[in-house]
Amino acid sequence: MKVPSKRQSTQRHTLVTGMHLLGPSGPFVKILICYCGNRLGGVSSWSKVSVAGGGDEDTERTGYFRVYKTLTRDGRILRALIDDCTANHPDCKPREGLDLPSMLLHVSGASMSPTVRLVKASDIDVVPVRYVCLSYCWGNTQPNVTTTSRLDSYTAGIDTAEIPETILDAIRVAISMGYQYLWVDAFCIVQDSGPDKIAELGFLRQSYPEGREEQSIHTWHADIYDGTSQAAAAVLEIRSDFSYEDIFDSPIFERGWTFQEALLSPRLVMFFPHGQRPALRCSTHTIQSDGGLATAHPKPLVNLREVEQVVEREREKWGDYDDQSANAEEWVAIVKQYSQRSLTYEADKMPAVMGIVSEWETRFGQGTYWAGLWSATLTKDLIWKSRRDYSPRFAYESYVAPSWSWASRAHPVYYQDLGEINTFEGKSSFEVVSCEVIPAHEDLPNGAIKSAQLTVKCIAELVVLGGFESEYASCAVSSGSVRVQFDDSPRSRDIREAWLLYINDEEPYNNPHGIGIAVAEVDHTDADGPTLYKRVGCFVCEGRGLEGPRRTFTII
Template identity: 30%
Template sequence: MLCKYCAGFSLKLLREGNYNHQPSLEHLQSSALNGCGGCDILYRAIGETITGNTDRKTGHVWFGQANRTHATPALVENNAWVDLRYMGSARTLYLAADEGSHASRFVNYRVVDPDPTSATTYRRLKGWIHDCVASHPKCRHKALRLLPTRVLDVSLPGSEFNKLRIYTSCGAEEGDYVALSYCWGNANPVTTTRANLESHKRGILEASLPKTIRDAISVTRDLGIRFLWVDALCIIQDSLNGEDWHAESSKMRDVYSNAYVTISAETAIDANAGFLAHRSSEGTNRGFMLPYLSVNGSEHGSVYLQQKPADRNRCLSYRAWAFQERRLSTRVLDYQAGQISLTCRTGMIEESSAELVKGGSVIIYQEGSRPLHLSVPTSGGKERYRNVFLEWYTGIENYSRRDLTYESDKLPAISGYAQAVQEVIRGTYWVGIWKEDLLVGLLWSASSTRNRLRKPSPRGCPSWSWAALDGAVDYHSLWIRYGNPRQESGLELKLIEDHVEPLAVDSIGQVIGGNLRVSGYMKKVTCLPVGWGVAWERQDIFTSSDVENWDPLGDFIGDDQRPSTSTDCTGRPFAICMFDTDGIRPKDIWCLAVVSTKGLVLEYLAEKKVYQRVGFFMFSDPTWMSKCPVSTITIV
């Protein structure tokens, strides 16, 4: 049932000007409650933008053309958008057509099938993947695609085996397989152990597996692929001394980059949740039906005015392991709340769209090699890989904000990504930092918008690595991108010697320890409370961009300039500091310049005659440090 306003609405009227709908928001809500399907859709759309103070009794609800560069005046070609407005609030809706309809030749957006397992849905998914494999040069594998050590044989119809089982490859066996990226959460999925490995090779009862893994099996079968890689089943979870886990986790780069496609279970909060539920939300409602008018004015079926499908509950954006799983994959099928999308190295396409949006993903890609999407300039010199390093630093900021079940996984969970970057820059990787960009790599700090970092149980990481502590870190990306952090100022720290000891097989995963022997300008300092002296004149010391939204924990003054009493503090601080962790401040604090205006705060460990990092500092006047003696020290 439609009210008179919905029944009378057409694109022809909209082309002639704005279209007044219900006389008020209250009337729109009442009409929706009385059964008007159009008003129900419109009320739910505009209602999300209305505050509690909005007058709901006056002012028309009306339609107008959306102010978008890709909206066409006739609203019957390609990307057509419409603004639904009420008293200053607006919600943009779009026109969608059914796949294969007359209107679909002119309207690029599609009505999303509420059933993610329907034949129509799988036809689209297969078509996307086929087009990607066949026609995207950036997405083609030139290297051999070897099967991982173990995969789950999902027993396709007509295969030799008619039940699930763990299949062990011979080590040099090629084949297509699907990889799963998902959250274990609080669920305890069935796993492969030393005790049940042989049993799992003979067969696994599908009903015993958690819903997310069963859904992945279903998708793999419907895509016509025989093998599926799932960490819980394809890695021996209780191997002696974790040998199998260490060996297999060091291969994550190959597992995900060689996969035919990676399934990203975005909405599954744990292994039991699943991701193939019927999509009955507003995101997949067919919407407000309108007669479709062709360019010459004749009617050709219908189009639907609807909201963009919901994109929420992206659980994997909080999971640390998923960071590299996504970046290493050639193509990713994202199962979101409102629709499915495919992201590859070339671009992205959604169920609600008929066209690939060019631009590629955050997946790393290097032409003629394994997948890397980083821009690698051909010029030489120190700035050659600046974009690569910038991508790394912004990636670490993202990664450090994600959750790990086991903090000991901090380096292994990013080692595959590090391997991919290493192939591009041909560099040396030390516990999250690149030797070729050491000075910038050392200059991380605790995030100013999060809690201070925490010291975890010992895991061997040196204090100078961001991986030594738990919590969000910042790399001051704008400074790296738009400043010149590698400029010559005479204060640059010099590396004398290094020693980093890996734990085992994965030389860029877990470590036992590491130290740096460096030479640089160094000063012993006193840390004073924030705001000491006559005034907190931060703007006079640093530019506003340097300190905007920054939350320092103390000010520094050199010991050679320490006032005799607190009341003698009439000067301004020479530097501001952010300590890495909360708690008792060290007695002996030293500043070590790393680049022209930034450096490390160190604590001296007298018994070992070495230093450890305790914070990060910034200063404005290079002469404050340049007058200091140059010291050669060891940082652990």
């Protein structure tokens, strides 16, 4: 074998996601392939090499090396695991009626030298259609994406030299696992066509370039060629530093778009950055390609079927278990995790959970979806709180969601234990008069929001907020006193008084007290319409809730 000159590169973290398999009866089986490494496929373990310092140096330099083997072996094993899961795991069955994308990449040939062309899904005469979807960090501007002018030439064939390495990795994985079709946004969406982007976002999601690139680990690569056929047989990787990390510890789990793709996928095929064997995660178990079982995976890698199983187990354990409360608990867990993720574009906040919302409506029935909250559990969903360890804290600079929604915030949020919050069933203390959410695109009702307003009727009291030094305010009210916790840090000096809207009661440690949100009048109230308010925080009463007449508030 011969080894050509070395080339320097950096560790990449990316994600291959959302493999959809169309079964004989029609439903899609969704699989997620997590790719957290520099190369995909089987790799040898890291070997340590020590080199004594030369000359007068009394030091010893340490390095590590390993060889990436071809993808064939792991691909066959992973495909066998997927087929076994599809055939024998009832908990991993998908929901029927999902749509196909408009275009796919047809991939064929050897994994190391593939042939790629763009095809219309409607022209594929193979039934069922099985294809892989790639979700990844674009990095800088992607070259050679599909445009109107390139569309015809790409249907004839795409030069692999024009395809970014991350996408080539996905092509190689798909071929090694025996799949012929791949969906990649950069190639399967006509990038200079607005209508095409909106249509494809309805199918899966819309990706945007992301500026962040992981560059913490530097490596050297050398392709190893077979001396007879001159084909690439393996890749040698040498690096000067190495640390053993948790196989699930990857920056990919910090990105906003990747969250729903894991949650919606019954199956994840995961590739890891430090030589561990690839693994399949489904609703039944997590198993590596060498047969080893991983006893657990982190919360960001669960799927909706696993969430359903949690509710089902609680129902079996407690005969009078309140499904609605259980559903609310799981939803706010989703909110807490998702709010910790980062997005390059704040306008993606609602579109990046649109797929979760559609599935949640079908599976859990929490009423109508209102900008990140649900009508059936609104008296709980409204009581979100800003994480105190983030400062400064503000809402997004541009409009993303109404102030009463957690999605309006550019920082993580959390909820108290919802089991301590009453449901107000049969009571008239809090009433939703109306709620109107206007989407930015009519075809995507659960996506980006143009405007929204919530009108409620409840007991309320006006209070003076006092000084601006603290993120809290203690205020006297007719029933005693309350403690207001503000969403923004530092507090806005323009807000000197607020209305406290009594929404619910909570009883931690059998100590009941009222809770609600604080709202302030906005300065652009329409003179011909109702007075408009925005949320500025939440509050807790020292004792029982507020007293007095009910008032009507329209919150934007």
